[in-house]
Amino acid sequence: MTRTPVVYETTHRIAFSELDPFEHVSTGNYARYFTDHRMEGLARYAGWDLPTLGSLGFMTWVRRMEIDFIRPVTADQEVSITSFVREFLGPDAMIECTMTDAAGTTVSTCLMVVAHVDARTRRATDWPGELQALFFEPGD
Numbered sequence: 001m002t003r004t005p006v007v008y009e010t011t012h013r014i015a016f017s018e019l020d021p022f023e024h025v026s027t028g029n030y031a032r033y034f035t036d037h038r039m040e041g042l043a044r045y046a047g048w049d050l051p052t053l054g055s056l057g058f059m060t061w062v063r064r065m066e067i068d069f070i071r072p073v074t075a076d077q078e079v080s081i082t083s084f085v086r087e088f089l090g091p092d093a094m095i096e097c098t099m100t101d102a103a104g105t106t107v108s109t110c111l112m113v114v115a116h117v118d119a120r121t122r123r124a125t126d127w128p129g130e131l132q133a134l135f136f137e138p139g140d
Contacts, residue, residue, distance in 0.1 A: 004137040005084035008041025014077045024072040031065055034097050034110045037081040046134050057119050058131075063092065064113040071107040078102055083112075085135040091115045091124035093135070 012033055020026045042048040048056070073079060083097040097110040116127045 005086070006045055006135055006137060007082050007084045008037065008045055009080060009082045010037045010040050011078055011080050012037075014073055014075055014079065016075055019075055023074055025074070027069070030067050030069070030099075030108055030110070033079075033081060033099065034065065034067070034083075034112060035062060037097065038083060038095065038112065038114075041083065058125075059117040059119055059122075060093075061115045061117050061124075062112060063115045064111075066111045068109045070109065071101070071105065073099075073101070073107050079107065083110075085132075088127045088132050090126050091117075093127060 014025055018025050018029045042053075043050075053059075079099050079101055081097060081099050083095055086094045086096050088094070093114045093116070095112040095114060097112060098106055099108040099110075100106050115124045116131070117123065118125045
């Protein structure tokens with residue numbers, strides 16, 4: 001049975017301070033954009049704001065990010081980021097992220113691997129089913 005993922009969406013306007021000398025977004029900012037996007041999405045869609053995250057009994061850890069730079073992004077450009085959990089593999093949530101420009105053209109993609117970590121033991125553990133369910137449409 002295929003489950004329908006909940007898709008997070010945020011927008012960001014590129015600031016001057018985020019540019020490199022060639023007037024493109026600096027490479028390191030992409031990781032920040034994708035990470036901040038997920039955190040904003042968790043607060044908006046799952047109710048996991050920063051105070052709540054500290055009380056859940058588990059932590060999440062970005063274990064790996066693979067970013068593809070497809071087209072340059074420049075100053076004052078607005079970009080949209082969408083993401084969803086593709087699947088869970090043991091302790092890892094495989095999250096697909098896409099950044100598009102105002103015309104809907106993909107400018108960057110990211111595969112983010114986020115581990116579920118038990119707050120008490122500080123060890124990665126499988127994502128519990130009730131937490132996995134938060135990332136898919138109800139009834140799937």
